Amino acid sequence: MRTGLSQKQLQIQKLSPQQIQLMKLLQVPTALLEQRIKEEIEENPALEEGENIVEADTQDQDPEESVESEIESEDEPVIDDEMEVVDYIQEYLDNEDDTPDYKLQGDGYNPDEEEKSMPVVLENSFYDFLVQQIGLSTFSNEKERIIARQIIGSIDEDGYLRRDTFALVDDLIFSLNIIVTEFEIEEVLKKVQRFDPPGIGARDLQECLLIQLALRIEQTGKESQTKEALILAYKMVDKYFDAFSKKHYEKLLRSLNISEMQLKQAVEEVLKLNPKPSSGYIGDAKSSNNQYIIPDFIITNRDEELEVVLHSRNAPELRISDHFREMLRTYGVDKTKGLSAQSDKEAVKFIRQKIESARWFIDAIRQRHETMYRTMYAILEYQYEFFLTGDQKKLKPMILQDISTATGLDVSTISRVANSKYVQTEFGTKRLKEFFSESMQMSDGEEVSTIEVKKILAELIVGEDKKLPLSDDKLTQILGEKGYPIARRTVAKYRDQLNIAKASLRKEL
Helix, strand or coil: CCCCCCCCCCCCCCCCHHHHHHHHHHHCCHHHHHHHHHHHHHHCCCEEECCCCCCCCHHHCCHHHHHHHHHHHCCCCCCCHHHHHHHHHHHHCCCCCCCCHHHHHCCCCCHHHHCCCCCCCCCCCHHHHHHHCCCCCCCCCHHHHHHHHHHHHCECCCCEECCCHHHHHHHHHHHHCCCCCHHHHHHHHHHHCCCCCCCCCECCHHHHHHHHHHHHHHHCCCCCHHHHHHHHHHHHHHHCHHHHHCCCHHHHHHHHCCCHHHHHHHHHHHHCCCCCHHHHCCCCCHHHHCCCCCCCEEEEEECCEEEEEECCCCCCCEEECHHHHHHHHHHHHHHHHCCCCHHHHHHHHHHHHHHHHHHHHHHHHHHHHHHHHHHHHHHHHHCHHHHHHCCHHHCCCECHHHHHHHHCCCHHHHHHHHHHCEEEECCEEEEHHHHCECEEECCCCCEEEHHHHHHHHHHHHHCCCCCCCCCHHHHHHHHHHCCCCCCHHHHHHHHHHCCCCCHHHHCCC
């Protein structure tokens, strides 16, 4: 058997470290950009806050001019005379094994690298909150308290106990070597279900509502119209839950033998209850969970002329560290005397790599600004009528490829910008993704955005008679009469996308 060496030439497209860095930065919203920049400053001592390389008047430039300036500036070094020193030292170290760190990290794009560790807020968890109530409850012995902890540990994030009692019996036997019966677990569960927030530990929605209604009945005065409504609501949920959940009000009126007003009051009491008990818990760090949207772009209307501004006032300006510049000068002088020590060579390698990394990051920030502005400018031009009037019916059909063609940027780049960025207009703050939609053809042959169809669909449902809500077939017929030939299944799909329930569940008394 003959073996030999073979040579094969392949053409493989790989992302450079600069491209990977730019893609990551494009996905970072403005609200987190400052944090990302500060992280880079902490990791790279050659980078510091200073004069910003991004022009302050970017919003006043024509996009074509902006592109030309970007291309021209790609070959311009961030530092001037120091770069000659870097090249000089690099030649001196050509024979050394000085592979830069970035080449050791792989050329492939790893989505996992985008994961950033976030600081953990120390607070009482929902589990801790429930466990604390064990000491305040009337458990007769330590065994019951152990069962209570096991039950609480099995409650899910919505506040429900999805685990069967026989499974809890097995859990206690195998994990704690404690023998209990299903009856004992049921008795302890009844006590846990009286914990705060109301409805905790229920096995399903029906039991959750019944627990809350029972507690409210106990807390309501005897001679009260509200108590009568609560008792009726309890009976309705207990005996006729299926009819109630499907809003079969005629069947409820006949079965309960009550008036329409009594049924309406009972239904109103049920609607006040919390279907997810755990959402009633507020932790110690409740204020830290508030999230505020910081727009990435601001569009202003100046005498019917729209202007787009990139919102980057929170991002610190960047430059190469003066200290590292001085170190380069120092090594440049010492080089004339000869550098022989290995420690000096390692220092030179470190300085060069950090300066290169800083230069790439500064350039990536500049390209991020340029790419985002070009994308938003193209969207503004495409949807000019909407940004002038705020009328959603003025939105044109627009897909990622349309903006890609207008800007010359890749579709994946447009997608990264659109998925995570917001624009502030005089009609509210919108997500860029909202402006993209497919088109449909009207009866007269004109193409309109599917957003327009959804807007009209939502208006029809808002204006319907809630006692006789419009079915999907009826909505399809009305839309067809308005010139929108659309299938019933498409109406159902758009209705689901708008988070609107079907007709039978929109029915009211």
